[in-house]
Amino acid sequence: MPRIPASERRVALVLAAVQVIGRGGVSAATTRAIVAEAGMSLASFHYAFTSHDELMAEVVRWVIAEERGAILPDGIEIGSLEDVARAGLQRYFDLLRADPEREQAVNELALYALRTPDMQHLARQQYEGYHALAAAALTFAAEHTGSEWTRPVDEVARLLVALTDGLTLAWLVDRDDTAAGHLIDNAAALVAGMAHTR
Amino acid sequence: MPRIPASERRVALVLAAVQVIGRGGVSAATTRAIVAEAGMSLASFHYAFTSHDELMAEVVRWVIAEERGAILPDGIEIGSLEDVARAGLQRYFDLLRADPEREQAVNELALYALRTPDMQHLARQQYEGYHALAAAALTFAAEHTGSEWTRPVDEVARLLVALTDGLTLAWLVDRDDTAAGHLIDNAAALVAGMAHTR
């Protein structure tokens, strides 16, 4: 085994934990399973982390941070507000389809954090991040399509996040691409209906 | 300990398991914890169930069946379609607020079932049930308000379920009653907007 500083061990272990959780759920994220995935020994684990709980907290933080970046649009959308909304939802859905286990892991981690007293604030941060992200995207989209929201943007944001969560859960369960597509279309139309041209 | 037939033990253990899961999550649903909650001995458990997995499957089935009944309206709503929709969502939300741990347990059980190969079909049944229930309620509501859906009722149903799931997750995380209220109002208005008077 090559010598690796503890700081690098930490990120390697977090990545390994995400892999393991994606494959078998939070309950499979055993200390031993994680070090096996990372190709380390148990001692290396407890050299980088003082406890398994500390790692899990780091995993949640990592997933939150990564999720934040993945949702952001890579380019500026063109078209009506409904087109922009649909494109945004579709991009998220493509992400979901590309790596379903990962998104399932994110959901499980949110519920896990909610159950762990010391990590509840992380779950809250996670959803605050979602809402802020949605609000920013909605504000941006409205400006660039010359429209304005008829309801406070925070309300529209919360609605969008709720729709996204619901879309995720439903698709994870039945993997119905057609139904998800219709849901995206309808959701985009409804969200766009909450704005009028300025 | 009084003598209790195995069939009654089974339902008592399932109820105890639901309690334990609501209090501490799926991972806390240990055979011993369940038995302690039910006030039984370990032997009684393995006399009523051949394995812990068999109990968990029964728990999922139980929760699905119970959820189905809880959502149904107790009376006939009066007013516009939007009022009916809002009343329905509000009734669900009251249920959620009355017993948050229970609804959290339902979510965790759905993800748990999704992870367990032999139980994936149960998770699918669960969501098929939700969608069917929503579709029935929407059809009923449309008829009794003299309106008809401008989109296939299955699509509206899936949207409603997604909104409900999203509302649940968001509120479980931040417990923001005000935001949830606004979300309910907006969701009701949007759903009602997907129908026109006949």
Add this chain to the structure above:
DNA sequence: CTCCGAGTGGGTCGATCGTCCCACTTGTTG
């Protein structure tokens, strides 16, 4: 009253969990 099967209690098994410890090796610093 007898007997037999349904139900119960308590102890125990092997596996696995998180954690810890100690001897060892390596790279770096003076």
Add this chain to the structure above:
DNA sequence: CAACAAGTGGGACGATCGACCCACTCGGAG
């Protein structure tokens, strides 16, 4: 070259998990 800190390996700890076994005690049928 010596010395020390950083990192590694493997084994072991106690706790807890699901499962099981066996001796027992009831209650109801004959």
